[in-house]
Amino acid sequence: MKGKGEKFREKLIEYILFALSLSAIIFLAGIVLTLLKEAAPAFRDTGFLNMIVSKDWYPTYEPPDFGMLPLIAGSFMVTAIALMVSVPLGLCSAVYISELAGKKEKILLKPFIELLSSIPSVVYGFWGIVFLAPAIQRHFDLSSGYCALTAGIVLGIMSSPIIASLSEDALNCVPRSFKEASFAMGADRLETLINVTIPAAASGIITSIILGTGRIIGETMVVLMLSGGAAIITLSPMEPVRPMTSAIAAEMGEAAFQTPHYHSLFAIAIILFIITFILNMAAEKLAGKYRLKLGSHR
Amino acid sequence: MKMQAKSLRQYAAFLMVRAVFLFTSFILLLITGFLLLKGAKVLSFDFIFKMPENSMTAGGIFPAILGTFYLVVMSIIFSAIPGIACAIYLNEYGPKGWISTMIRTSINNLSGVPSIVFGLFGLAVFVKKLGFGVSILSGSLTLSIVILPVIISSTREALMAIPQSMREASMALGATKWETVWNIILPQATPSILTAIIIGIGRAAGETAPILFTAAVFYSKELPRSIFSEVMALPYHIYALVTEGTAPQSQIPIAYGASIVLLFLVIIISLSAIYIRQKHRSAYAKIGH
DSSP: OHHHHHHHHHHHHHHHHHHHHHHHHHHHHHHHHHHHHHHHHHHHHHOHHHHHHOOOEETTSSSOEEOOHHHHHHHHHHHHHHHHHHHHHHHHHHHIIIIISOHHHHHHHHHHHHHHHTSOHHHHHHHIIIIIHHHHHHHHTOSOSOSHHHHHHHHHHHHHHHHHHHHHHHHHTSOHHHHHHHHHTTOOHHHHIIIIIHHHHHHHHHHHHHHHHHHHHHOOHHHHHHSBOOOOOOSOTTSOBOOHHHHHHHHTTTSOTTSHHHHHHHHHHHHHHHHHHHHHHHHHHHHHHHHHHHHTTO | OHHHHHHHHHHHHHHHHHHHHHHHHHHHHHHHHHHHHHHHTTOOHHHHHSOEETTTTEEOOHHHHHHHHHHHHHHHHHHHHHHHHHHHIIIIIOOOSHHHHHHHHHHHHHHHSOHHHHHHHHIIIIIIISOOOSSHHHHHHHHHHHHHHHHHHHHHHHHHTSOHHHHHHHHHTTOOHHHHIIIIIHHHHHHHHHHHHHHHHHHHHHOOGGGTTTTBOSOOSSOOOSTTSOBOOHHHHHHHHHHSSSOHHHHHHHHHHHHHHHHHHHHHHHHHHHHHHHHHHHHHHHHTO
16 A cells, blocks of 8 residues: 555656756757747848858848858857967866876865856956956057957956866876876876877867867857957957857847847857857767776776 | 986976966966955945945945845746756666656756857747746846756766765665655755755856846846846946946946955855865765765
């Protein structure tokens, strides 16, 4: 008798937990469907491909132009600059914490890095406005310090703790026996690091860079505050740019509900979503592979 | 001779790595130090507990602090239960089918979605479709989706750290799965789940993009009266002070003050999360896990 009631309760709880677990799927699906629905009129009017390759973004002109190429180019430019900053800083920090720091130092440094990665982006953006942008303007003698370079550097600094912390995890996962075998063959610490530890952690390190890239490309506040906001296609890092996220953030406030402008901002969000989705899936695939690779040697 | 060249090379390489690391830490400390130094001048009891005056050019930032508090509390209320339930389901019940793979993939992807995209979703669904308007409710619902994956993955980590032997011991005594979860796993994991929630709080407090169109306003005449009121929020306030308004010269000092209040808040939140986790970890080390 008790057995039956108990079984029922067990099943019921399992179903409740299961139903609540579905929230993640529901939200993700909800986001995809909402973006598609709100962006559909824009794609219908201008055409998906046409929108991506057309290089005029004048949403408030009459007639308006909704070419996203300058925004996409702006995002890539800022992301490239940011990666040039965050990859060397992040990886060196990871190698230092994982391989060179003493035991006590390590215990302190890991939370320190974590602490730094929790600083809100708006704070970095504010620092960029009051410190870095004026400094860059003075140093390069520009008419304005708000440009791709400023936004990229701040984003790079901001994301280096993230890359450092994830890469450090990857380096830490390399089994001791790998290194010991290398030492036993007469290799010194540097040779072991370059020939054994880093290659063994490679897919983990690449995963961290991919995830970092996703963070950078999706970051809004820093680019909104620092990138200058001009929707032009340029190769010069000293020029102002208008990355996708900042276009959405800056214009959604003014775009009237259900206008072509409103819909085309959702279209940008879809491009953004697709890019980060691909990066995430790639990271997930790689992470799985690397756990398998190292796990089998444990 | 060859030996010496080799060790010299190693010395140089490691020196470089150390130098880059110190440089990175230096920059990050420089940023926080710079803001702390500039912001300390504005900070006072009145600054934290007073209303803004003279159309945002003087006075305090109390409504922004209060608004952030409301948003954070509400978003935790919305996300904690599904988040913890999802972690328990994945880790303790852990069916191996396609559906839990899909749940996992969704969580990973959700955590990578740019925060401005969450903002657009919140605008289209909560503000417009459900008609909540620009309000605490819309903002905190949006924020709760942002922090859901954070809470799930931190809670899962906590559950994974609990030794399998505890589950086995409980089951061997005749406890059912749920009894084991409720009586053994959850009490054990409480400090770590608390850590997960604190990490979520820290994230929610600092996010700006999700509340841009769903909750935040630069100026409101009164403190929010209900969950349908629009609010001022600390991160948005910093952004608005430097980009909007008419008197940047008198607004920038307030922005410094607001920045360090936010910085302090987030650092204290993160430190307490780290502290609880560290303490809990050493407790496991004692049982000999």
